[in-house]
Amino acid sequence: MSAVSAETKPVVGRGFRLQWEPAQEAHVLLYPEGMVKLNSSAAAILSRCDGIRTVADIVTDIESAYGVTGLSPDVAAFVALAQEKGWLEIRG
Amino acid sequence: MSERLAEGSASFHTDEQVPAATAAPGLRAEEPESRVRPGPPLWLLLELTYRCPLHCVFCYNPTDFATTGPELGTDDWIRVLREARALGAVQLGLSGGEPLARDDLETIVAEAHTLGFYINLITSGIGLTEARIAALKQAGLDHIQLSFQDSSRELNDFLSSTRTFELKSKVAALIRKYDYPMVLNVVLHRLNIDHVGEILELAEQMGAQYVELANTQYYGWAWLNRDRLLPSREQLRRAEETLERFRAKVGQKMKIFFVVPDYFETRPKACMNGLGSVFLTVTPDGTALPCHAARMLPGLILPNVRATSVKAVWYDSPGFNHFRGDAWMKEPCRSCPEKTKDFGGCRCQAYLLTGDAANADPVCDLSPHHHLVTEAVATAARTIAAGASKPRVEEQVLVFRDHRLSIPVTVAPAKS
Numbered sequence: 001m002s003a004v005s006a007e008t009k010p011v012v013g014r015g016f017r018l019q020w021e022p023a024q025e026a027h028v029l030l031y032p033e034g035m036v037k038l039n040s041s042a043a044a045i046l047s048r049c050d051g052i053r054t055v056a057d058i059v060t061d062i063e064s065a066y067g068v069t070g071l072s073p074d075v076a077a078f079v080a081l082a083q084e085k086g087w088l089e090i091r092g
Numbered sequence: 093m094s095e096r097l098a099e100g101s102a103s104f105h106t107d108e109q110v111p112a113a114t115a116a117p118g119l120r121a122e123e124p125e126s127r128v129r130p131g132p133p134l135w136l137l138l139e140l141t142y143r144c145p146l147h148c149v150f151c152y153n154p155t156d157f158a159t160t161g162p163e164l165g166t167d168d169w170i171r172v173l174r175e176a177r178a179l180g181a182v183q184l185g186l187s188g189g190e191p192l193a194r195d196d197l198e199t200i201v202a203e204a205h206t207l208g209f210y211i212n213l214i215t216s217g218i219g220l221t222e223a224r225i226a227a228l229k230q231a232g233l234d235h236i237q238l239s240f241q242d243s244s245r246e247l248n249d250f251l252s253s254t255r256t257f258e259l260k261s262k263v264a265a266l267i268r269k270y271d272y273p274m275v276l277n278v279v280l281h282r283l284n285i286d287h288v289g290e291i292l293e294l295a296e297q298m299g300a301q302y303v304e305l306a307n308t309q310y311y312g313w314a315w316l317n318r319d320r321l322l323p324s325r326e327q328l329r330r331a332e333e334t335l336e337r338f339r340a341k342v343g344q345k346m347k348i349f350f351v352v353p354d355y356f357e358t359r360p361k362a363c364m365n366g367l368g369s370v371f372l373t374v375t376p377d378g379t380a381l382p383c384h385a386a387r388m389l390p391g392l393i394l395p396n397v398r399a400t401s402v403k404a405v406w407y408d409s410p411g412f413n414h415f416r417g418d419a420w421m422k423e424p425c426r427s428c429p430e431k432t433k434d435f436g437g438c439r440c441q442a443y444l445l446t447g448d449a450a451n452a453d454p455v456c457d458l459s460p461h462h463h464l465v466t467e468a469v470a471t472a473a474r475t476i477a478a479g480a481s482k483p484r485v486e487e488q489v490l491v492f493r494d495h496r497l498s499i500p501v502t503v504a505p506a507k508s
Contacts, residue, residue, distance in 0.1 A: 015235060015273035015301070017210055023132045023180025030210035032235040032275050032302055035134065035183055084344065086301075 004055055004076040010088040011051030018046050029087055036087070045078050049088055055079055130416060132180025133372035133406050136209075137187060137384060138169060140197070141376050144190040144493070145218045148241065150279050150314040150321060151493040153189065154387055161377035166196040168398065170203050172374055175402035177207040181372065184209040189376065192219035198227045205232025212237060214277075217263035225266050236267050237304075239277040242284040242291065264298050275302040280331070280353075281314075281321035282476065288331040292338045292348070300346055305335070307353030311385040311440055313493045322472040328356060355465050359430070360437025360453035367415035367439060372406060380405045382412050385440040389449045415439055422450050424458045 012018055017030045018038075027043035029036040038046065044065070048058045059072050082088040142157040154160075164172075173184070184204050191197055192215055204211050212235045213228070220236075238260065241248040245257035267274055276295050280288070288305065295303045307328075310318045323331075335350055354361050364371045367382040374380050378398045381387055387394065394411040395404070406412055414420060418431055425436040436442070437453020445454045445464045452459040 014271070017234065019208065021180065021182055023182075024134075028182065030182065030234075032237065032273055033183065033185070033212050035210075086344070086347070 004079045004083075006054060006056040006059075006072075006076075008055050008079070008090055009051055009053065010049040010055065010079055010083065010090055012046060012049055013086050013089045016087055018043070031086075041074075042078065042082075045075055046082065046087065049079075049082075051091055130368055130407070131370070133176060133370065133402075134181060135183045135185070135371045136173075136176045136181040137185040137371065137373040138172065138200075139187050139189060139373065139375050139384065140169070140191045140194045140200070141189040143193040144188055144216070145193075146190070146216050147493045148279075148313070149317045149493070150281060150308045152309065152312040152314060152385060153493065154312055154385075155316060160375070160379075163194075163376045164374075164378050164398070166199055168378065169196075169200050172397050172402055173200070173204050173207055173209070176372065177209060179403055179406060182208070182210060184211045185214055186211065187214040190216055190218055192224065198224070198231045201228055201233050202231035210234050215239070217260045220263045220266065222266055225270050229270050229272075235275060236272050237275045237277050238263060238267060239279070240291070240294075241279070242287055244287065244290070247284055247287070261298075268299060273302065274298060274300045275304070276300045277304045277306060279306050279308055280323075281308040282323045282327065282472070283321070285323045285327045285331050289334045289338065292335070296342060296346065302347045302349070304349045304351065305331075306349075306351040309351075309354070310444070311388075315444055318468065319471060319475070322355060322468060323353070324473045324476045325356060325469065326473070327476070328353060354438075354441075354453075354455045355469055357455055358457040360434050360441075360455040362434045363438035363441075363453075366435035368406075368412045369416070372402070380409070380411070382415065383440065386411075388440060389443055392449075420450050422448075422452070424456075424460075425452045428458065 012029075013031075015031055018027060019030065020026075021028050024037060027038045027040075027047065029038060029046065044062050045058060048061055053061070055075060059075050062075065063069055063071050079088060083090065141163055142153060142160065144151075144153075186197070186200065191213060194200070197213075201211055201213075211233050213233055214237045217238050225236075240257075240260055248257040248260070264274065264276075276298065278284070278291050284291070285307075291305070292303065307323075308314050308321050310321075314321060332350070335348065339348060352361070364383045367386070371383060372380060373382075373384045373386075374397055375384075375387065378396045379387060380395050380397055380400070380402075386392060392411050392414060393409070395409040397405065400409065415435075418426065418436075421431065421436055425431050434453075434456075437455055439449045439453075441455065442451045442453050443449040446461045451461065454461040454464050456462065
């Protein structure tokens with residue numbers, strides 16, 4: 001798993017779509033003939049991956065939204081995993 | 093048509109959960125769903141038409157499709173989309189036959205997109221002109237799965253009984269141009285499984301991100317041709333070795349799904365994740381099915397969306413409730429600890445091989461009918477050893493899918 005820089009700007013991968021599904025009461029990530037049902041932390045991270053915000057921005061944003069600190073390693077680990085699975089891409 | 097869809101369990105990656113370790117504090121991964129009350133029909137497959145310019149020998153469509161009723165109209169399909177989406181359906185497969193044979197495909201896609209479906213077009217590519225791919229993109233189509241029959245023009249064209257290889261290559265270029273992920277599907281069997289290396293090389297050249305190597309599942313036309321399509325264990329072993337070498341070479345840039353040929357297994361596939369749990373298929377004439385081969389099952393009373401709402405189809409119809417839970421199971425499944433994992437395997441395979449859809453799938457080596465599978469494999473090995481496996485097979489021994497033929501389902505009754 002590659003190290004994730006705080007300045008990386010991840011974006012949801014081509015062919016993937018993140019959306020809220022009321023019937024499942026969850027965010028899901030949709031891709032060709034498949035679906036990943038996301039837990040709320042994964043959804044919180046992925047929904048902020050817009051190719052504009054850096055990983056550092058995302059950490060700050062989630063920490064303030066949930067009123068917690070020290071999420072940096074968790075977010076970096078998730079971004080690395082998501083990148084490996086193709087859910088996230090790093091462009092530019 | 094996607095054999096991965098036909099196989100079911102391999103196609104729907106709901107098992108891919110986010111590891112709890114990566115969750116932020118206080119947040120955890122989802123619990124598995126209860127099997128008592130069915131969840132929503134997450135996967136909706138609309139077989140828009142049985143019309144198809146190809147005549148594939150492994151097609152899963154019913155061999156008597158020529159006798160089915162008229163196709164649903166645009167308004168009916170749109171009503172089905174709305175009702176299914178309201179229940180929670182989210183993945184949409186548009187298939188057939190060849191879905192491009194419908195000239196209202198763009199209208200159907202546009203409505204599905206507005207409703208929030210992720211839309212997969214499952215196509216041979218025949219009829220996909222630049223004007224149509226542009227219109228489909230505009231309408232919101234998410235993904236195109238293009239099927240190839242083989243890496244070589246000769247075998248591709250022979251197996252589909254058409255001249256389509258060049259055309260498919262052009263369609264692949266269009267798929268790239270319109271910025272779709274490149275998803276290729278190749279159905280494997282005795283006549284092309286030795287070409288897995290070449291098939292993967294071709295896929296790499298085409299920039300494929302996903303490749304589905306789907307060993308033939310024996311339903312429909314493939315069932316008629318089973319004894320000419322089943323590979324040998326040796327062929328399968330070589331193909332898997334080639335696949336592993338190729339995976340090591342390409343790494344993450346290409347995801348390769350290998351749909352296992354279940355005749356070589358000792359445990360059955362969890363077909364459709366259990367009938368009536370996730371999948372809902374609507375056939376061209378409006379008949380709703382818990383799996384796309386289920387029309388063949390005798391005694392299963394199948395609803396039609398012309399007369400029944402999708403909600404009533406999914407939750408209330410006998411056809412969808414029949415194989416839910418385990419009350420229908422016989423031994424050895426009923427008392428088997430693995431019944432919650434594979435649900436007894438495939439009902440259609442149980443029916444085709446044993447004459448009773450409630451029997452254990454004979455792929456399972458706990459089934460008293462397992463010998464029917466091992467005998468078919470042994471026969472294939474003998475035939476291949478005798479030298480009859482080369483791709484110069486005489487056409488008369490293979491039955492090509494044809495709307496001019498109507499062949500009733502035939503069952504190989506159990507000997508014991």
